[in-house]
Amino acid sequence: MAEVEFRSVGKTFPNGHRALWELNLTIADGELLVVVGPSGCGKSTLLRLLAGLEEIGEGEIRIDGRLANPLTPQQRNVAMVFQDYALYPNMTVRENLAFPLQMRKLDKTAVARRVADTAAMLELGELLERYPRQLSGGQRQRVAMGRALVREPSVFLMDEPLSNLDAKLRVQVRSEIAELQKRLGTTMVYVTHDQVEAMTLGRRIAVLHQGRLQQVADPQQLYDRPATPFVAGFIGNPPMNLVRGMLIRGEDGSAAVTWGNQPIALPADRLPPGLVRGETTWGVRPEALVLSESGQLRGVVRLVEYLGHETLVHLVPEASSADAALIVRAGGLCRARPGDCLGLQVPEEAIVVFAV
Ligand code: ATP
16 A cells, blocks of 8 residues: 655656646545546556656656655556456466466465455456456456456556446446455556546546646536636536636626626636636536526527437527527426527526636
8 A cells, every 4th residue: 555646747758749747646545546638648658657667757756655766667566457458368367367476476375375365356266267368358357457456566557447348347347446446445546538437436536638637636526616628628528618708807896707798797706816807718517507587698599409308508698799609408398499589597606717
């Protein structure tokens, strides 16, 4: 078990590509941290730096307080489970599990005991004499986990471990992994590009974009209070509405943001520090918006997407040339039509104003 710390970690590849910038992140001992972001954002690079498979360019990584930069992958006692599981095809499950221990020159009895314990923990007992080709995708995944576990690593790294499984199995194995991690109490860093997977797994989630850490928070905070427009657009489906508007301040300190030329008042304490007035980006979740004649805004329906259980209504501000459509998540019974002029209620507590 170990705490992991990234201190101002950066990575530039020899071809000049900068994959990580100034990464500061602490993963508590025994924590499951999910790292999420789109393809190419630097997730695997982060894991590979921690595992010692890639040289740390700038900054420090500490594992349990100990500087990891000069340590080899073996010395770090970190185990990684890859997308493709990387099992040895010509070895049985038992041999696959035993191999990392034999490499460490453990005696035969200790190897047999640890293999038996791990097999029992992952319910692999029946499969020990099979070869990887004789296993289902989910079973192969469990063996790969077992092979990482058997070494009793202090940190467990998972690089998109479920991407080769079908959707149903993914849900099942995901909850098994979360359960196992809790039971073992081993620090785990779990990488995925899938925001739904991150949200369902994550006690704490780190969002990466173009090599930069955007936010580290629990699922609810990420959803309700995204720190950047990128997080707002990445988490949730449909994503948070993002509107380019103006921030207006009254003499009395009151504040409002605009949608087209219509103001929406909001408490001044909701503004990010340092943001005074002028152009801004603000956001609101589609499900927070309510179509209501008593709403403070008026919009014209541009598009209606009827999905059965719900209807997505796209509204543009009335009497404005601004192209700032808001998507409203309305019920399946909503009968709005393109061209209708409707009232729209925007609860002020649902508005997020971004500093950029
Ligand atoms: P994916 O979800 O597609 O696996 P990722 O978020 O894990 O993506 P990384 O593999 O960390 O992304 O790559 C981050 C960026 O660094 C990408 O733009 C990638 O092309 C680049 N990159 C990765 N490895 C190298 C390398 N050895 N040399 C040069 N560029 C690299």
